[in-house]
Amino acid sequence: xxxxxxxxxxxxxxxxxxxxxxxxxxxxxxxxxxxxxxxxxxxxxxxxxxxxxxxxxxxxxxxxxxxxxxxxxxxxxxxxxxxxxxxxxxxxxxxxxxxxxxxxxxxxxxxxxxxxxxxxxxxxxxxxxxxxxxxxxxxxxxxxxxxxxxxxxxxxxxxxxxxxxxxxxxxxxxxxxxxxxxxxxxxxxxxxxxxxxxxxxxxxxxxxxxxxxxxxxxxxxxxxxxxxxxxxxxxxxxxxxxxxxxxxxxxxxxxxxxxxxxxxxxxxxxxxxxxxxxxxxxxxxxxxxxxxxxxxxxxxxxxxxxxxxxxxxxxxxxxxxxxxxxxxxxxxxxxxxxxxxxxxxxxxxxxxxxxxxxxxxxxxxxxxxxxxxxxxxxxxxxxxxx
Amino acid sequence: xxxxxxxxxxxxxxxxxxxxxxxxxxxxxxxxxxxxxxxxxxxxxxxxxxxxxxxxxxxxxxxxxxxxxxxxxxxxxxxxxxxxxxxxxxxxxxxxxxxxxxxxxxxxxxxxxxxxxxxxxxxxxxxxxxxxxxxxxxxxxxxxxxxxxxxxxxxxxxxxxxxxxxxxxxxxxxxxxxxxxxxxxxxxxxxxxxxxxxxxxxxxxxxxxxxxxxxxxxxxxxxxxxxxxxxxxxxxxxxxxxxxxxxxxxxxxxxxxxxxxxxxxxxxxxxxxxxxxxxxxxxxxxxxxxx
Numbered sequence: 247x248x249x250x251x252x253x254x255x256x257x258x259x260x261x262x263x264x265x266x267x268x269x270x271x272x273x274x275x276x277x278x279x280x281x282x283x284x285x286x287x288x289x290x291x292x293x294x295x296x297x298x299x300x301x302x303x304x305x306x307x308x309x310x311x312x313x314x315x316x317x318x319x320x321x322x323x324x325x326x327x328x329x330x331x332x333x334x335x336x337x338x339x340x341x342x343x344x345x346x347x348x349x350x351x352x353x354x355x356x357x358x359x360x361x362x363x364x365x366x367x368x369x370x371x372x373x374x375x376x377x378x379x380x381x382x383x384x385x386x387x388x389x390x391x392x393x394x395x396x397x398x399x400x401x402x403x404x405x406x407x408x409x410x411x412x413x414x415x416x417x418x419x420x421x422x423x424x425x426x427x428x429x430x431x432x433x434x435x436x437x438x439x440x441x442x443x444x445x446x447x448x449x450x451x452x453x454x455x456x457x458x459x460x461x462x463x464x465x466x467x468x469x470x471x472x473x474x475x476x477x478x479x480x481x482x483x484x485x486x487x488x489x490x491x492x493x494x495x496x497x498x499x500x501x502x503x504x505x506x507x508x509x510x511x512x513x514x515x516x517x518x519x520x521x522x523x524x525x526x527x528x529x530x531x532x533x534x535x536x537x538x539x540x541x542x543x544x545x546x547x548x549x550x551x552x553x554x555x556x557x558x559x560x561x562x563x564x565x566x567x568x569x570x571x572x573x574x575x576x577x578x579x580x581x582x583x584x585x586x587x588x589x590x591x592x593x594x595x596x597x598x599x600x601x602x603x604x605x606x607x608x609x610x611x612x613x614x615x616x617x618x619x620x621x622x623x624x625x626x627x628x629x630x631x632x
Numbered sequence: 633x634x635x636x637x638x639x640x641x642x643x644x645x646x647x648x649x650x651x652x653x654x655x656x657x658x659x660x661x662x663x664x665x666x667x668x669x670x671x672x673x674x675x676x677x678x679x680x681x682x683x684x685x686x687x688x689x690x691x692x693x694x695x696x697x698x699x700x701x702x703x704x705x706x707x708x709x710x711x712x713x714x715x716x717x718x719x720x721x722x723x724x725x726x727x728x729x730x731x732x733x734x735x736x737x738x739x740x741x742x743x744x745x746x747x748x749x750x751x752x753x754x755x756x757x758x759x760x761x762x763x764x765x766x767x768x769x770x771x772x773x774x775x776x777x778x779x780x781x782x783x784x785x786x787x788x789x790x791x792x793x794x795x796x797x798x799x800x801x802x803x804x805x806x807x808x809x810x811x812x813x814x815x816x817x818x819x820x821x822x823x824x825x826x827x828x829x830x831x832x833x834x835x836x837x838x839x840x841x842x843x844x845x846x847x848x849x850x851x852x853x854x855x856x857x858x859x860x861x862x863x864x865x866x867x868x869x870x871x872x873x874x875x876x877x878x879x880x881x882x883x884x885x886x887x888x889x890x891x892x893x894x895x896x897x898x899x900x901x902x903x904x905x906x907x908x909x910x911x912x913x914x915x916x917x918x919x920x921x922x923x
Binding site for chain 1: 707708731732733734735736738739741742743758770771772775785786787788789790791792793796813815816840842843844845846850866868869870871872873876877878879880881882883887892908909910911
């Protein structure tokens with residue numbers, strides 16, 4: 247789960263990491279009230295997860311109440327690379343003497359947290375890594391030992407941090423590490439980490455990704471919302487406990503097991519189709535889960551055909567067939583369905599489907615055959631049926 | 633021969649009194665796996681259809697000589713249960729549980745690497761099946777028969793799909809190992825490839841990967857230097873967009889890293905043939921073993 251900048255900064259503040267004072271706002275009035283409370287000049291920042299939003303007009307400095315009003319009005323509701331701005335973060339303007347970079351990544355390959363530090367902040371770190379790899383100091387932390395002061399000193403000296411900042415930076419990295427582990431983060435990135443004229447360190451931006459599997463330990467984080475990134479189908483699927491990812495094409499896909507569903511998307515693409523979604527109905531799917539899944543898939547207006555690819559292990563094909571029959575009774579789909587059932591109770595499943603003789607539902611014997619068939623059928627679906 | 637589980641397996645199931653735990657423990661027992669005990673704290677002294685239940689792994693090991701553990705407890709208790717099994721001296725641990733926090737997995741992984749001789753398969757995996765010998769996990773054993781193709785995979789149902797196509801082509805399996813779809817699996821492709829390489833019954837290995845991380849690229853390097861047997865690859869997720877988790881916690885393309893394309897190319901660069909569909913994988917296997 248990716249946090250918005252201000253959600254990341256609030257998380258930082260809880261762990262004692264210095265951030266500029268600020269307030270979130272969802273309306274122009276709220277933004278102006280926030281700006282008055284913070285004082286001028288202040289900065290109005292669009293809350294969307296897009297790099298380079300400043301260049302796209304999503305960050306503006308307000309020197310007065312009138313400017314705060316004007317900027318908030320321009321930014322709220324604005325479209326930044328397809329993401330609508332629902333919220334702004336109004337924060338005190340910071341004076342910048344130098345821009346550093348700090349991050350902690352959950353490094354899967356090394357199986358350890360990776361801390362990176364650079365005095366070349368304020369730009370894309372991948373670009374720095376390419377052009378000037380020496381400018382980035384990095385090291386892995388033993389997950390059982392945790393962060394030690396020497397880690398910070400090593401990083402600071404290797405990165406060439408000004409002498410007076412080595413000790414404060416070591417302390418700041420310790421707090422970042424505490425936040426990384428304590429909040430079950432997969433990524434924490436501060437870019438830029440600024441040095442003020444008073445020689446203080448401050449996180450001017452915050453990029454935080456949290457582990458969705460650890461939310462049971464963090465009910466506050468679980469409640470955080472990002473309306474600009476929420477897709478109606480993804481939201482609907484989440485409420486129903488289904489794993490769904492919108493992909494933008496016109497062929498709805500349902501399968502059981504993440505690997506099989508990914509494979510199904512690939513096979514549909516090879517057959518010339520464009521998948522509308524990833525939907526893993528999971529192991530042991532019962533009829534009601536299938537009904538819920540069909541509703542989510544069909545609520546996407548682009549969908550012109552649906553492919554069911556089931557290999558029954560724990561999932562029983564007769565349960566899937568029952569769910570489909572029930573779904574057809576409830577929602578009367580106007581688009582073609584192709585169903586491939588293999589594995590546990592597949593014969594019974596196919597028998598149930600044959601008996602029910604559902605309109606515009608086709609049974610195929612193989613995954614490849616099913617993919618080809620749905621691509622053909624969906625291409626012929628008239629737009630008013632979608 | 634086979635790898636990881638066989639006729640010598642003495643299985644203890646953590647979470648045996650739960651609905652899923654009971655169902656699969658008994659399923660494994662019916663298949664012929666020697667299920668010797670179960671663990672559920674507070675339910676020691678009970679039994680699940682003749683299988684004795686203990687409060688701790690230490691008691692289960694002392695009383696029943698368990699040498700393999702299967703973890704079936706909910707995600708928030710699973711890391712603790714894995715460490716407990718290792719602490720009780722169980723050398724092979726198979727964790728089925730899905731949804732364990734990544735930081736917990738990291739601590740478990742690091743701890744187990746330090747306690748010599750403990751091997752963890754999973755978590756978030758379907759388990760290990762050695763057809764005709766033992767089944768530890770949730771793999772539907774009916775689709776597989778004894779044979780000489782080893783399978784190692786990050787995905788469960790995709791394994792069944794590939795195994796089923798192989799069976800239709802007339803081939804059986806030495807062992808089928810699900811290493812799981814999480815960011816920090818206890819065993820990697822490399823760990824399992826090493827076992828298959830040393831297993832005299834295995835003639836060929838099918839390796840089924842997916843987007844996310846770099847385990848397939850690392851396996852490619854290992855294969856080039858250490859595997860003499862033919863390996864046939866499959867990678868799922870060519871059409872997955874970056875930044876989206878595709879069902880498995882570990883299946884995510886991060887920026888330009890972890891793409892299916894890069895993984896397939898890394899494998900092909902060391903001479904591994906990569907099927908573009910599960911059907912093509914089984915066709916390549918048939919071609920190699922019949923040819």
